[in-house]
Amino acid sequence: MIRDLYNVRRHPAEGGPTPLTEDEERRARTTLFNELGxxxxxxxxxxxxxxxxxxxxxxxxxxxxxxxxxGRPVHVEAEDQCALRLFLDGYGTPPAA
Known part of the structure; x- marks a missing residue:
């Protein structure tokens, strides 16, 4: 028997990230915009x-x-391999401790 598959997406290789749908991506960016902002x-x-x-x-x-x-720049800087820092002018790289 042959079955039709509807609304099925390919899964990425083991351990890889699952791609977001357009709606999920929009919601994720909106949430980050509000929370990080x-x-x-x-x-x-x-x-x-x-x-x-x-x-x-x-x-x-x-x-x-x-x-x-x-209406003012928000800068992005990689802190390490796992984190980014978003900052306004005057809040750049903190001095080494």
Whole structure:
């Protein structure tokens, strides 16, 4: 017997990230925009984990959108292999402790 498969997506290789649908991606960026934007507005900077290239691209896009919304640049800097830092002018790289 042959069965038709509807709404089935391929799974990535074991251990790889699962791609988000367009709606999930939009909701993720909106949530990051609101949550990270609040912290940056209050403290001038925020650190957020980004383990994959997709997550890094998403955070860079969020920083760009925040900059457009506020009318001032929001910079992005890699802290290490697993985290990015979003910050406003004057809150750049902290001095080494």
């Amino acid at each position: 609040t912290v940056v507005a209050e403290h001038g900077w925020v650190r957020f984990p980004a383990h994959s290239p997709e997550e890094r691209r998403r955070l860079v896009e969020v920083a760009h959108r925040l900059g457009e919304y506020w």
